[in-house]
Amino acid sequence: MSEWLRGGLQSAWTMGGLLVGLAPLLLLLLGVLLPKHRRHLLRAPAALFGFVAALVVIDFLAPMHWASRGLWVLGFGCLLFVIVRSVLLFLTETRAGKALIPPLPKIVTDVVQAVAYLAAIMLTLHAAGMEPGSLLTTSALLTVVIGLALQDTLGNLFSGLALQMGRPFDVGDWVEIDREAVNAGRVVEVGWRATKIMTLDDVEVIVPNGMMARALLRNATRPTPVARRNIAFQAPYDLAPGDVRETALRTLTGLQKVLAEPPPSVLLVEFEESAIGYSLRYYTDDFPGAAVTDSEVRMRLWYGFRRAGISFPFPHRDVHLHVTEPEVVKRKAARERSDGLRRIPLFSTLAPDEIHALAAHAETRQFGSGEQIVVEGDAGDELYGLVRGRVRVSAAGVEVARLGEGEFFGEMSLLTREHRAATVEAVGPCTLVVVGHDALQHAFDVHPELVQRLSAAIAERQRNLDATLRAADTNGTQPEGDRATELLDRIRAFFQT
Known part of the structure; x- marks a missing residue:
């Protein structure tokens, strides 16, 4: 047996034992447990294990003493990747793994995977005779350069983790950013760098996690999906506010998206220059369709006021030259x-x-x-x-x-x-x-x-x-x-x- 193969097996035993035997067992287990539509995820680890097996066979048939050390390090790193990838697939894609560990947010899953792959790289470098920690500590300039280059990325990463820990919203919630209706949408995904939001216009918007952590968020889904809407309108001074309130409330009868409880109400908001300002307040549990419901309420107001003989006032400074008897x-x-x-x-x-x-x-x-x-x-x-x-x-x-x-x-x-x-x-x-x-x-x-x-x-x-x-x-x-x-x-x- 070649020196490279003996050295590889000896190091494998030293760092945890039987990696070569563990990798194919994990691949076979995943081949059985993974759903059919997810088995394509095994292509990369299976190809890497095939590469390692080919190296073993080639070196056994035709020893390559001049490259034994480098080939062993490469094969060892591939084995670590196969094992890490297989374990992660078992935990995140199979029923048995999900039963052991409940589904985690995507950002947490991404961080765990990154840490696992980083540990595999560190072990590979260590097996090659290098100390990654000493390389980073002895190069202050490299540390500063990496920190500056990853400043925004790391900020978004930690902001995403803070959002997951605080959980101001979940995937599927309807939110407004900075209380702007144009920035309202449904949370689709929270990643390690950004949050994806599908707006009311069916446009996907990607918001960096740092911005999400700093913004004023309004969650329309919590604590309940019921939200109050306000429709501003005006009525003449010569109409009693009580009559205006009753007429406005009658217009809401039969509107499906307007909830009976809590009941709608009308507030006298302001005495304006040429009219009295009112606010018709109603409750709905359909946030995505609130704009359409607002439009229906306004149309009902127009028809109801028209039947009651109530005209919407206009500013007194308007000059009407055409006079009709x-x-x-x-x-x-x-x-x-x-x-x-x-x-x-x-x-x-x-x-x-x-x-x-x-x-x-x-x-x-x-x-x-x-x-x-x-x-x-x-x-x-x-x-x-x-x-x-x-x-x-x-x-x-x-x-x-x-x-x-x-x-x-x-x-x-x-x-x-x-x-x-x-x-x-x-x-x-x-x-x-x-x-x-x-x-x-x-x-x-x-x-x-x-x-x-x-x-x-x-x-x-x-x-x-x-x-x-x-x-x-x-x-x-x-x-x-x-x-x-x-x-x-x-x-x-x-x-x-």
């Missing part, structure tokens, strides 16, 4: 209501002057997507005609119909004084013409046939509603019969026609 505005609105009523087949037999008379006593209302126009079980005395948009009709939690432009609803409660039989919700932005009892009284006096047509429509809708509810296996059913005749008598009695 109030009567002109009223006539224009009446014409729009007339056009809307004309498109409803129910009123198609009315003369133009009768349409105008009916429109004069009606009003126009606008609703945003998802808002409830009427609620099942509530009292009501208004008929709604769809001028623009679509609505969803549901009873007992079951969708029974969808109505579009030119169709109407709400006639049952208006004509028979019954409570609303269904809930109607806007599918998108809707414009409706609302006709009350007094406005219909005159139309019925002039056109009695309207009563018959309306009663027939009510009976047909009631039959469709009963059929839908029975198909949904609900408990409420209505007896069949001549509904049109029954409803006609009730309507005539109500309007005394």
Whole structure:
């Protein structure tokens, strides 16, 4: 046996024994324990062990005395790398290893691996007859150069370790850096040098750990994902703050991302130059979608204020050169209501002057997507005609119909004084013409046939509603019969026609 092989085996025994036998055993064990999709990680250590085995065979067949010392050091270093790599793979990639040691943060894993590989290098240098510690201590200049070169890197490394020890956030948390919404995102990974954050724009941002340690962080996931949002708006001085608060809170009804608990609230924030400043505060547990929810709340405010006749004030210093007379505005609105009523087949037999008379006593209302126009079980005395948009009709939690432009609803409660039989919700932005009892009284006096047509429509809708509810296996059913005749008598009695 060659001097190189005898020296290698002797040194191997001296430094821990049987390294050559331990390496292939570890590789075989990992080949069994590693999942199939992770076995490619064995390529590097297996190749190095094959290189060491080839050196042994070559030296055994053709001894190379002139290079025995150098080849032994190289082979010894490769064996150490194979063993270190195999042990780390066992602890981090196999089920048995994860059962022994719980999964560690990536930065801790990286540091442990770096220390293990550094120890292997130190042992290899020591086996080669060199003392790495003495080299570093005898070269002060080298130490200074290395320290200056690695100043930022070491700072990020220790900052990353401090973040892992303090744990102000975990992977998967939503954070804001320096309380800036543009710097908000989800923590993807905490490495030894930097932290990766996926922003709300789906852009990956890499922030050095030193900056993360110094920055003011806001964790939107802790202690709970529930966070308060503030929507600023203004209202005129001539409106009572209590009325503004009630109107604003009603606009939040039905918004899925707005939590009922803690309840929303409205604060009077400031008396400004031309308006009163308010803040609508609500809570949500959907931080990634908070911007979309804010937009929905603002749109609800616009629709709700528009229906309530509340206008958002503008600065008094604005100069408006175009002045419109109030009567002109009223006539224009009446014409729009007339056009809307004309498109409803129910009123198609009315003369133009009768349409105008009916429109004069009606009003126009606008609703945003998802808002409830009427609620099942509530009292009501208004008929709604769809001028623009679509609505969803549901009873007992079951969708029974969808109505579009030119169709109407709400006639049952208006004509028979019954409570609303269904809930109607806007599918998108809707414009409706609302006709009350007094406005219909005159139309019925002039056109009695309207009563018959309306009663027939009510009976047909009631039959469709009963059929839908029975198909949904609900408990409420209505007896069949001549509904049109029954409803006609009730309507005539109500309007005394």
